[in-house]
Amino acid sequence: MHNNEVDMNGLVLKIEELSIAFGGLKAVDGLSFEIKENEVFGLIGPNGAGKTTAFNCITQFYKPDSGAIYFKDRKGQTQNLLDHGVHEIIELGLVRTFQNVELIRELSIIDNVLIGAHTDFKATIFSQAFRFPKAVKEEREMRAKAYKILETLGIEDRANLPVGGQPYGILKKVEFARSLISNPKLIILDEPAAGLNDVETIELASRIRKIRDELGCSILLVEHDMRLVMDVCDRICAISFGKFLAKGTPKEIKENKAVQVAYLGIEVDHD
Ligand SMILES: Nc1ncnc2c1ncn2[C@@H]1O[C@H](COP(=O)(O)OP(=O)(O)OP(=O)(O)O)[C@@H](O)[C@H]1O
Ligand SMILES: [Mg+2]
Structure with missing residues (x-):
């Protein structure tokens, strides 16, 4: 068909x-x-x-x-x-989460969520390094969106803490949040x-x-x-x-x- x-x-x-x-x-x-x-x-x-x-x-x-x-x-x-x-x-x-949580321990919770963003955004991380205004604005918007998702999951108070050392239940939520940003x-x-x-x-x-x-x-x-x-x-x-x-x-x-x-x-x- x-x-x-x-x-x-x-x-x-x-x-x-x-x-x-x-x-x-x-x-x-x-x-x-x-x-x-x-x-x-x-x-x-x-x-x-x-x-x-x-x-x-x-x-x-x-x-x-x-x-x-x-x-x-x-x-x-x-x-x-x-x-x-x-x-x-x-x-x-269509996104998925993995049975084994795969996060970057050294990065903050919110940065781990931002990694799940659309590929267009990842490209702007480079231009952001040169402080192009458009890229800066987009970064700020994505960060606000990531924060809102963390809020919905009830872990926004940990947004800027590193992933390493967080309890398992939190890691699961961070992975969930990352799948939602796209x-x-x-x-x-x-x-x-x-x-x-x-x-x-x-x-x-x-x-x-x-x-x-x-x-x-x-x-x-x-x-x-x-x-x-x-x-x-x-x-x-x-x-x-x-x-x-x-x-x-x-x-x-x-x-x-x-x-x-x-x-x-x-x-x-x-x-
Ligand atoms: N890559 C594979 N090669 C050979 N057999 C496999 C493979 N993956 C799954 N199977 C077999 O297929 C059947 C279904 O397995 P599957 O892992 O999909 O079950 P499940 O419902 O996810 O089980 P569980 O609740 O234990 O996770 C099982 O008999 C399993 O042994
Ligand atoms: Mg299974």
């Missing part, structure tokens, strides 16, 4: 019949789901379900064996992401609750919703941890052994028999 014939009305991402195998193992097997504009969407499943593999297919780190991944880009044009290289994805308006349409968060305690997880959930409301973007949470997805997601897709299992609201997913069996590996009775 030609890209502009795909119905993306109200959607930011549409995955159709996605499959990829490693040797004989079908890590993702005919998976389809859609993410709406301004939606917090969760992709969940037990260990080895294929979440990270699906994630890597969306970001084009892996090229799937078959299927299509349609994305409505910054300009409102429908793109099949499979037509793009991994380095083009961020320009289209004005993405869709952010994919890879296990953002990993390594966080209960209090930090609940706090993160409220920040994720706030980011969605203030930046008007969609968020895809790829999570093993049920607490975060149940708290924050509008809709969830559950997978198991690479295959679609169930889709629905957190409540529907929680009550879904197939999901319970997949997660617990046993039949559960509910009264």
Whole structure:
């Protein structure tokens, strides 16, 4: 199907019949789901379900064996992401965070956020060294924007502190902030609750919703941890052994028999 014939009305991402195998193992097997504009969407499943593999297919780190991944880009044009290289994805308006936080310890928190800015801005860092007025103005604007994002995440009081020595929960937020500075349409968060305690997880959930409301973007949470997805997601897709299992609201997913069996590996009775 030609890209502009795909119905993306109200959607930011549409995955159709996605499959990829490693040797004989079908890590993702005919998976389809859609993410709406301004939606917090969760992709969940037990260990080895294929979440990270699906994630890597969306970001084009892996090229799937078959299927299509349609994305409505910054300009409102429908793109099949499979037509793009991994380095083009961020320009289209899709960003990701990494499971292992990758920051520059010697730089301040706000400078680490500014590193995530658009490539045009990075070019101006050079002209900024010569104090071109336009570059200085742009730098000031980007810095204000970065500060505002830090505010939304509740860590603005640490903006000028070096990253080195900050607790893990803060580092996760700095990485999140860095992904937001490029004005993405869709952010994919890879296990953002990993390594966080209960209090930090609940706090993160409220920040994720706030980011969605203030930046008007969609968020895809790829999570093993049920607490975060149940708290924050509008809709969830559950997978198991690479295959679609169930889709629905957190409540529907929680009550879904197939999901319970997949997660617990046993039949559960509910009264
Ligand atoms: N690069 C690879 N080469 C071979 N097999 C792989 C590769 N990546 C993943 N797999 C296999 O594909 C299946 C899905 O793995 P994947 O990492 O996507 O699961 P997951 O849902 O992210 O699990 P977890 O919750 O443990 O992170 C697993 O059986 C895994 O062993
Ligand atoms: Mg994984």
